[in-house]
Structure formats: structure tokens, C-alpha cells
Amino acid sequence: MPATALPTVVIGAGPIGLAAAAHLVERGIEPLVLEAGDSAGAAVRQWSHVRLFSTWAELVDPAAEKLLAPTGWTAPDGATYPTGGDWAERYLQPLADTLGDRVRFGARVTGVSRLGRDRVVDADRERQPFTVHIQGADGTEQRITARAVIDASGTWSTPGPIGGDGLPALGERAAADRISYRVPDLKDPAVRARYEGRRTAVIGSGASAFTALADLADLAEDAPGTHAVWVLRRGIGGSTFGGGEADQLPARGALGLRAKAAVDDGYASAVTGFRTAAVERSGGRLVLVAEDGRRLDPVETVIVLTGFRPDLSFLEELRLGLDDRLQAPVELAPLIDPNVHSCGTVHPHGVRELSHPEQDVHLVGMKSYGRAPTFLAMTGYEQVRSVAAALAGDQEAAERVELTLPETGVCGGAGLFDEPDAARAEEGGGCCAAPTTLQIGTGTPATSGGGC
Structure with missing residues (x-):
């Protein structure tokens, strides 16, 4: 043929x-x-x-x-x-x-x-x-x-593993029943029950991690005892939460501000410079152990969002x-x-x-x-x-190039536009519009905007 x-x-x-x-x-x-x-x-x-x-x-x-x-x-x-x-x-x-x-x-x-x-x-x-x-x-x-x-x-x-060296941490596979590699759908009652009133470690520093932190903060308002431990492999600096209201991508900036609000309001605590080497079981909970020997307090679940x-x-x-x-x-x-x-x-x-x-x-x-x-x-x-x-x-x-992108850029993303009124580009900011204000979590304002 x-x-x-x-x-x-x-x-x-x-x-x-x-x-x-x-x-x-x-x-x-x-x-x-x-x-x-x-x-x-x-x-x-x-x-x-x-x-x-x-x-x-x-x-x-x-x-x-x-x-x-x-x-x-x-x-x-x-x-x-x-x-x-x-x-x-x-x-x-x-x-x-x-x-x-x-x-x-x-x-x-x-x-x-x-x-x-x-x-x-x-x-x-x-x-x-x-x-x-x-x-x-x-x-x-x-x-x-x-x-x-x-x-x-x-x-x-093929999501990235917990290990800071790009390999699965020791004990990661054995603890698979308590580890998720996706942003959880907390509107699903069965998924919500997994996290409400519990301590959850969130590993990652991108938009997905921001989304998980913000969603867990919202859950904490309704379910006392819910707390997120945000595990960062690096320190917290000026760019950790994105560009905020000055971000080229307003929606990305809004997510960063929403995650920052979760930390500032006490719904999440940040642990910096922590590169996980091992996951240990302790009385039905999990303990993350860093390469430098540091150990975190036990958590019930871990959300891994490392790309x-x-x-x-x-x-x-x-x-x-x-x-x-x-x-x-x-x-x-x-x-x-x-x-x-x-x-x-x-x-x-x-x-x-x-x-x-x-x-x-x-x-x-x-x-x-x-x-x-x-x-x-x-x-x-x-x-x-x-x-x-x-x-x-x-x-x-x-x-021949047949695509022109807006100067501000457009990104795929997650989770910010949950309210029906925020689901339109002209109301949410659009890829090139000036940022508008959206109430997030506990009332801290964040910019919301469009993207692709």
C-alpha cells in the first residue's frame, strides 16, 4: 500500500x-x-x-x-x-x-x-x-x-512526585491511599469528607497549588479544624504569590492573592525550603521528612501538585x-x-x-x-x-504564523471563576482588560481576569 x-x-x-x-x-x-x-x-x-x-x-x-x-x-x-x-x-x-x-x-x-x-x-x-x-x-x-x-x-x-529530587519519596508509593495528585473537587460530598476537619499538606508552588489552598481555606470557614500545610521547596519571596494586581495575567494574580489570603488568615501555614525525602506513617496519619531531616507534624492527606x-x-x-x-x-x-x-x-x-x-x-x-x-x-x-x-x-x-496572542498573554488555569456572575469575559476582566475586584476566601480582594 x-x-x-x-x-x-x-x-x-x-x-x-x-x-x-x-x-x-x-x-x-x-x-x-x-x-x-x-x-x-x-x-x-x-x-x-x-x-x-x-x-x-x-x-x-x-x-x-x-x-x-x-x-x-x-x-x-x-x-x-x-x-x-x-x-x-x-x-x-x-x-x-x-x-x-x-x-x-x-x-x-x-x-x-x-x-x-x-x-x-x-x-x-x-x-x-x-x-x-x-x-x-x-x-x-x-x-x-x-x-x-x-x-x-x-x-x-504522569504527574510529578513528592520527592524534591524528581523521584518518588521513600514511602510515597506505600502511602498512595492518602495521596492525591490532582486539585480536589470539594463540591463533591465524598471528596469533601476526605478533607473537612483535617490537616492536609499541599506540595507545589503553581496555580494548581494556589487553587487547592484557596479551596481548602473556603472549606475551613465551614468545617472547623480544616487546615492546609503549604510545603514549598523554596523560600517565600516577592514572586511567590505571583504578580498580584500587577500580574500580566490578572486571573493568575488573583489566584496568588487568594492563596496569600489563606496563609494570612491562618487557614494555611507555609513551610519553606522543604524538599521531601520520605513519607512515613504515624498512627494512621502521614509525616513528611525533608532531605535535611526536618519532620512536619502529621497530616491526614497530601495533595501533590508538582507539575x-x-x-x-x-x-x-x-x-x-x-x-x-x-x-x-x-x-x-x-x-x-x-x-x-x-x-x-x-x-x-x-x-x-x-x-x-x-x-x-x-x-x-x-x-x-x-x-x-x-x-x-x-x-x-x-x-x-x-x-x-x-x-x-x-x-x-x-x-506561516497564523496566530497573534494578546500582549498580556493567555493561560490555562484553574478554579477562580466559580460564581455564575464571574463566568463572562467582560465581567471577569478578559485577556486584555483592566483587572476587576473579586471577593475571595475570607474577604481579601483579588484581581480576576481572562486568559486562555
Whole structure:
């Protein structure tokens, strides 16, 4: 079979994977989307309670919208902020339904290689199609041949561990029943019961940690005895809580202020310079032990929010060019280095920055960012537009930038827009609007604003 008759395999039926399929269809290339979950946006649904910083206008891919339009699909109000659940139900699932048999659920990719060539063999390599090994929900195995592979599987399945050295702390796995790696949905009665009236350690220093701290502070108002112990690997400085009202991203600044209020009002206590080396059990509770020997008072539960990392295990037979630190493509890594960039300063990029020594393999979306936390949905949509153009042989379109980001930047985020009245961009600030005031936690004001 000629290579052009083979499908292009897209790994993952999340926002970027489905957008990739839409762009491929627009280009006359047949996609086959392989999703390990049983529905579109399976990972997004796991944080369905979280409201994004993005408006609907920034979360719908243009090619996907064109594909959906003839079906009678109605775009949500572009000025409002959806939850993860809204995004999955009102956009991702209808898009997957429109793609039909081009999307296969319950299909976990276990390996990708060149047909008849492991990563060592040079001879005739680029003329061989790809072979993609998948495992069905019932355990059956299958091999699919493809002309190209677009990996949009994200990083959700591989959260960072407790250990300050990037490895699981001693005892971390054994204490798995009391450790969570996600922002809890405290509106769920069963989840709420796990935390109310108890001490919880929150490990992390980003927006997810801010959200967890603020939510636990709100819970503490209703459930006496609820207390968060915020564990930071570094000290507290001027940038710990973000830029506050001066933050380029008002919503991010609001989260930082909300977390600061939790500490200032006594609902959370901060422990700085604490790099966890071990987790010990003590009378049904957990004790965190630092590398320097310090021990925290026992807690009932631990929430670990130390970022995510890509799962590269099923790509090990491919020749990828990845940055040693970020595990992102070498040309992309300098553009997204979190030591230098926030999401608003990452330039749009495409196939040139996403290419690897292995031709026609592309990591896109959050997977392409490796360990960098600065990914934007709109940036991912631009990535797959460029990749699809390149696969179609339209190099001029592949190298053309078709995305302009607001100067203030736009970020994905969590948890601030919980009130119905705050779910509109014009009321919540918008990506470029002046910040407005939102009451948080115990009444300390925080700026709220838009983003993507």
C-alpha cells in the first residue's frame, strides 16, 4: 500500500488531538485518532470541576468549528469561561462524534516504530511506514500501519512526585491511599469528607497549588479544624504569590492573592525550603521528612501538585530530538523555558520547532512542552495547523504564523471563576482588560481576569 493511502495516526482525543484530526481532514489527509479513554477529552473530564481562564472563543479550533458547523452545532458564547466538563461535553464530544469512525476509543498506544526497523537501523528507514501497537480495553493487541504519527497524548497521566529530587519519596508509593495528585473537587460530598476537619499538606508552588489552598481555606470557614500545610521547596519571596494586581495575567494574580489570603488568615501555614525525602506513617496519619531531616507534624492527606512530565516510554524506538532538561523538542525548548517565559511570552510556533530526526513524527500540545507548564490551547491549535500543512506538502503555509496572542498573554488555569456572575469575559476582566475586584476566601480582594 502506498504511504499516501495510509492514515495519519493521532494519539489522544483531547483538545489538540481532535483539532489535529480536523486540520488533517481539511487538508484531505485521513486521520485515525487513538484514545485510551472511553470518551473524547477523557483527561479533561478528570478536572471537569475546574473553570478555565480561557474564554470559549479561545478554546475552539477554527478547523474544528468548520467541521462542526454543518452538523447544526452551535458555538457557546465566546465571551464566557467554561469548566473542563463544559469543554468536554459541549465541544470535544460533538467534535469526536462528527469525526465518527476516525476516532477509536479504548485504544491505548503501547509502542510506535518504523515497520521492520528499530531505532538502530538506518537502511531505507524513511521509506518505511510507521507501525503503531495498540491495546484494547479488553487486553487484545493490534498493529496499525501509518504514514505519519502526531502524538497529542498530553502529560496528565504522569504527574510529578513528592520527592524534591524528581523521584518518588521513600514511602510515597506505600502511602498512595492518602495521596492525591490532582486539585480536589470539594463540591463533591465524598471528596469533601476526605478533607473537612483535617490537616492536609499541599506540595507545589503553581496555580494548581494556589487553587487547592484557596479551596481548602473556603472549606475551613465551614468545617472547623480544616487546615492546609503549604510545603514549598523554596523560600517565600516577592514572586511567590505571583504578580498580584500587577500580574500580566490578572486571573493568575488573583489566584496568588487568594492563596496569600489563606496563609494570612491562618487557614494555611507555609513551610519553606522543604524538599521531601520520605513519607512515613504515624498512627494512621502521614509525616513528611525533608532531605535535611526536618519532620512536619502529621497530616491526614497530601495533595501533590508538582507539575507533569511526558510519558515517552512508547516512543523509545523512534529517533526523537529532545532537550535534556525539559524533554521538549530541542528547537522548541528555548522558547518555552519556564525560567525565562510565562505563557504570554511564548511565541507561536509550528512544524519547524516540532520536527525530530525521525521524519513525520510530531509531539504536539502539552506533550510537546515536556515539563514546561506554560502551554496554551491556542498555541496547540496553531501547532497542529502547521503540522497538517506540512504533511500535505504545503510548506509555505506550514511556516506561516497564523496566530497573534494578546500582549498580556493567555493561560490555562484553574478554579477562580466559580460564581455564575464571574463566568463572562467582560465581567471577569478578559485577556486584555483592566483587572476587576473579586471577593475571595475570607474577604481579601483579588484581581480576576481572562486568559486562555
